[in-house]
Amino acid sequence: MADIELTPEQKSLVLMPVGEPRTVFLEGPAGCGKTTVAVQRLLYLLDVGVRADHILVWVPQRSLGWPYVEALRRPTIPAGARVDVLSVDGLARRALDLFWPVIAERAGFNPTQEPRFLTLETAQYYMDQVLEPFIREGAFGDVTVSRNRLLSQIIDNLNKAALVGFPHTEIGARLIAAWNGPSSRERVYEAVQRAANAFREYCLQHNLLDFSLQVETFIRHVWPQSECRAYLLRRYRHLIADNLEEDIPVAHDLLREWLEQAASALLVYDQDGGFRTYLGADPEGALALGERCDQRVILDKPFVPSPAVQALGNGLAKQATGKRPHPAEPLPDATQLEEALRFVEGHFHTAMLHNVVEEVLHLVMDEGVAPGQIAILAPFVDDALRFTLMTEFERHGVPVRSHRPSRALREEPAVRCLLTLAQLAHPQWEMCPPRNDVAQALVQAIAGLDWVRASYLTEIVYTTKEHRPHLYPFGQLQPEVQERITFSLGTRYGDLLRWMEAYMAAPPLPLDLFFSRLFDELLAKPGYGFHNHYDAAAAAAHLIESVRKFRWALDVADVDELGKRYIRMVEGGVVAAQYLRGWRSAEQNAVFIAPAYTFLAENRPVDYQFWLNANSLSWGRRLYQPLTHPFVLTRHWPPGRRWDEEDEFQAGQTMLRRVVLGLLRRCRVRVYLGISELNPRGREERGPLLDWVQRMLREVALTPSPSPEDRG
């Protein structure tokens, strides 16, 4: 085990004899060392000779598994097999891969053909095809959301049905039963149901497994199969399940059954968690697992927040319910508030941001705070907000990182370049990119070609004939034109054109292979824009991977048809729209700018937090999702009950309380509230978070401060 200092209570949990007690439920607020215990318990199990491949570390999402993955990389881990760190969907995918021939027919698939697992992109593509006739007939009535959000909400409904564990055929009925508005929406929900049915039917006919079908097939067909269940129970005899409160109902069902058979199990539950409720997390179901365990242990001494920040958390949480989360803990006094809470204000939103930057610079430069100990959080972080802050910090040389790259994949210049060149190299597609795109593609493809020359060149060489794009050779241009472009750049353009002509003379390739060859044979060579350009190459690699998965999922023999469909999907914003992480190095010691939920999902405490737009209504308000419902499509919503304004208000208060407590339990020293009188749209706003703060301040002002002796 690693040399890490544990409290006697933690140590006794870590060193429990294996299987005595057999199952333990460990709970407590965030920051009390529960995950530390679980990681050390894992290392202890390995130390005492438990086979690594008999241990399953179960987490609701990948980022929450990192403490385990990192611990398992230590060279001091005993020689042996590998510990699996999985979520229920990861487990489902593995089990389906293994037992497909046994369960496929029973689940309604063709067992002699392999399953085709859909990514979010390819699922959206198929859903788009399914929805086309519905949209044509106006089935979604007065609901005005973009096509992408339409797709994603119907996919989300299917996912909810699978994760909660009800038949997907009940989606519409459940939504209708809870609807409290004009009856026209009922017809929309009926259309939602028909679309979900059609999508599911199509998937079954073509051996396609989207996320919902993977989970559902695993739960309904793999797990109940005796030989599959026996294999999994034999394989994973020791369970460590962390962040149960963020996991989904069917995961809890599975764990409940697994607990009966496991040689040992440690279940870890974070009180006041449940940030992923919108995604199907079920904290109540998680807590019920505690009743199935032999021993229940509570760790409630927080290590992360200072006493002042803890008291601030109590003070704010009390405003939501009238109760402190932990009644034994004190409310803040004026001194503690001064220590733990500051305001950064501005009349305009930009002024507030400017003051936030100044305060961060002061912390880093004057007080020596490590940039990695500062997080700037908001309910939503749009491009403008991120750009403003990142530019300012970069200008001052302060390392900064964001929750995602600044652009979606399809907006990367390298990707746009390849997509445009693909259209030019396949005139038979009859897709003519705009002149501006062609010029941009040439700027990206040809090293040294500036925008002015590229525009001029495009103006002269690019034309369209009978809906087909065409490029003229450089050699056919007037000498004075050639001179303006320069001979060397013209030669590069000429080589690009010759490459495309040679390509066009042969039968076309699948789009991903076209990109790959163009990259390898020309664009990565000296004189071209991808030469030694690692970021551009990485963006191209992600595009190629996206196209390849699209090709595999579609199984279309006509490569031209495939290429055209992919480009149309890009233009429609359905594919290549993901923000991919990891292709740029993520500096860890950097100021972190993210939505509050993303910060919570990373589960990495910091010293200082800035909560931007603290007076915004967005704190505590859910996204507008007219075609789905995260609270109605759960196990806890009473059948037939209608969702009303009071429910909406209470749900918002509950979520805000969770978020506020979650953030404060991951804050060591101080929170700064960023408040502007006018929001980015120039309007005044007053949301629940600021109300809570002001009520708390009034309450504290009326309460006499205890003397230092009283505080102890």
Added chain:
Amino acid sequence: MVPEGFVFSQSSLQDYMDCPRRFQLRYLEQCLWPAPETADALDFERFMQRGQAFHRLLRQLYSGVPREALEAVAMADPDLARWWLNYRHASPQDLPTAVQEAEVALSVAIALPEQGERAEGGDGRFRLEARYDLLAGEPGGRWVIVDWKTGQHRNSRAWLQQRLQTRIYPYVLVQAGAMFNQGEPIAPQQVEMLYWFAEFPAQPERFSYSEEQFAADAAFLADLVYEIARRPEEVFPKTEQRRLCRYCVYRSLCWTDVEAGLLAEAGEVEAVEAALEDLDLESIAPIPF
């Protein structure tokens, strides 16, 4: 600089042996360079997919999926059917049956030479991992490491012998296999490495292991890892064997005049073999969430 906790594998070390620069780009810099592996990329893709499908079938078979259920899957594809029938008629003989584990990964700490006494306890800075297609053994008796080969030609014994896989797989099993052997370390002389060729089922290749070979491998691997960890250059040197570059995706990063080679001409090119070795466990990695 190799980061602490880095996990070496036979593929990564073989990459280093073939071309230090390739190792650096692929594993240390994790550089994505989207060039095709071979000129006939679709053939290569089919080759990989067939290999993957065959590995999956045998993984399923050795995990307890009934043979008749797999038969129907295998018969749906002519190449897969041929390999499956080859397996049925000439599967590896004399495999111990007490323990049969499909697609298992074992890892061990690598002790660097400079660490002396401390190194004896395995307290190194890096790990070495081996992924076995099939491990068949008898506690106290023989242990056979089986590797399924789905290439179009049969690799020569001499070529297989000099591959790092033939050294690393038995070495790691001796170091890390006690868990399968009722807690007792597996002795080198108990271990055998067996390559079984789907296209040449009657001509498997076997390599026995010994104390001497184990000691030599331990010293060799420690020296190799030490060399990698201590490389002073910012850019590792490129291979002198340009033929290998034809099957390396980084060819256009390193050279201006190397073109992708044809799959049929690859022969015993390590990059092509390594691609197949790599696909087994990674192909069942969990989906992103």
